[in-house]
Amino acid sequence: MDQSKKANRLTSIFEVLWVSLKLGLTSFGGPVAHLGYFHDEYVRRKKWLDERSFADLVALCQFLPGPASSQVGIGIGTIRAGLLGGFIAWLGFTLPSVIALVLFALVVKGFDIGNVGWIHGLKIVAVAIVAQAILGMGQKLTPDRKRVTIAIVSATITLIWQTTIAQIALIALAALIGVLLYREKTDVERPELQIPVSRTIGLICLVLFFAILVGLPILRGISTQHWLALFDSFYRSGSLVFGGGHVVLPLLEREMLPTGWVSKENFLSGYGVTQAVPGPLFTFASYLGAINGGILGAAIATFAIFLPAYLLVIGTLPFWNVLRSNPKIQGALTGINSAVVGILLAAFYNPIWTSAIIDPADFALAAILFILLVFWKLPPWVIVIAGAIGGTLTIII
Template identity: 65%
Template sequence: MNQNNSVFKTLLEILIVSTRLGFTSFGGPVAHLGYFHEEYVRRRKWMDEKSYADLVALCQFLPGPASSQVGIGIGVMRAGVLGGITSFIGFTLPSVIVLIVFAIILQGLDVADAGWLHGLKIVAVAVVAHAILGMAQKLTPDLKRKAIALLALVGTLLWQTAYTQIAVILLAGFLGFLMFKQQADDKPSSLSFPISRRFAVICLTLFFGLLILLPVLNAATQASWIALFDSFYRSGSLVFGGGHVVLPLLEREFVPTGFLTEEQFLTGYGAAQAVPGPLFTFAAYIGAVINGWQGGLLATVAIFLPAFLLILGTLPFWHQLRSNSKVKGALMGVNAAVVGILIAAFYHPIWTSSILDAIDFAFAAILFSMLVFWKLPPWIIVLTGAIGGWLFI
């Protein structure tokens, strides 16, 4: 009985702390990692500096929302799989609820030509431009990786098919393997998690099984909820580099197929910048536009499920993965390609549908300066964008 009480208290503590972070963590994945470090390492001392750095390295290595995966990993270290689930719910649910409510309100209003919506689209220009600059400095520091990014940019723009991005990522991984396979090893990880290798293998099998099986089920049944689950699951499985990179995947899954318009898509993306928590919760908005609150919850589960399965499936094997220089080389190539893919998405659909005249460009420059040079919080940028669009555009 005492043990059950102890487990319950630990889970409740994780829920309270992660929910507070879910309400206050503005600024994207890099900022989230800073909030986590302050709360979990410095204040609560749930883990040491080295363990936290190793966990962040693992989550950067995997596709999916890195900050959410770090939060899940911390919960797992604290209280096993239930701790990971609890940590995820606390950090994610606040923004999911806000974006579902936003989508439902928009559905009931005739706001297609509203100036404030166009202002939110211009906010997306400033935010993604800032993300590209930061990622390019970090992920393409040399000419080889700049060349991979350029190839990814050209390929993604000129061959816009459902499988282009997968092909680009695979090719970039192969080029990275060839170019950087002699990459020096870092110090090995010292992480240990309460997860058996058998359970990890089950999670990895489920991850790849769903990736293969869902498209087959979708083609065989034509059920709308399976189609939605398949699209969101595939998007969550193939994103390297954080939330901004999911933008082109989701756009190609839902806009050309007519599930929602580009206006609705970019409006939701702008709104997602205004809420705290992971940017992947943008999926909740899309799901709610398509099929109400049920669609929002289904989309949230589907896009985050790969992140869960991957973090649980790789934790026990991280030591071997991290010490393999060839694996690291392939990852360096993939990360460089991510920059090119994001630049392609920045041009279309973000720039082409948002910057229509000189006023739009000038306003985007102001918002970009507020974000990058004056370092104002993202919610101020979003509020300024909405008010400016309403007043002047």
């Protein structure tokens, strides 16, 4: 029996690695698009989570600082295959872009690829992916006029007031409205998930998160080790970011440029290159670490900026079922889920639509990709290839 359990766990771990690696190689378009890819793969295809549990996990990760899409992946990997599964899910999703960006840093630092046709095509792919996510999540999470209203108001506020504080305040307000409107409603369709992490482990991770956040600046002040200063800068940046990958840019800029670790030219060109690779935008840290300290610098920067996300997800997951089974928490999650649909809708317009759909040919390509994805049920990697080819052709023509 023990051998059978070990074999099943090993199979699950390899399955998580394969699926997350495939997502790491094909998930273009930033954190919002990543959630669309995750929804398609983990919910629709693999059925590792139901729609409601996926939405609740997204809502939880929206509350936590760090890269939301990576945290969702870590959470799903942990639920599927334990602590190692969460790490493997992060590794598979992150490693392709880390390798690509380190190579860019070491080999083609000054190469401008911002106007290449296939890059533009990948932006159009993100339009199709996010549109599919909005369609699927909207049908499940906003089935009545109250929730539709929360979603539309959330989208409006997000578009008008584009700050991190606004998004945090919006989610908190949606939670309060959800408690007021839906606290008496019992959600019988919210199944309890088996979380293979004890509460003791969860508490240890939460304590570690705060201990490292407070302790690193103190150690940095009394040490002359460059790698410790580097670790502190990236860990703090990963700990204080709400709202996804793009929000980390000003934090990293304040850490990198005044110290002289990276020049402004290399910083901006690297951020441009980051938009061209799949996977999480937080791997911009891998590029910066490689510019500053080669392979070792890239490893330190990558580990440091993602460590807070891992500790927070593992720390909160053991308490997730208890929180989501509470009627008031269920009401709050109902409001938050509606707001998340609105935030997704706002992000669909800006920056995804505004940066990708420039002329009628772009709109036509986006419509074709959407039809192939939603109605012809083609896998995302086919859509990515088709989008890259289509983007190249629109430039040529």
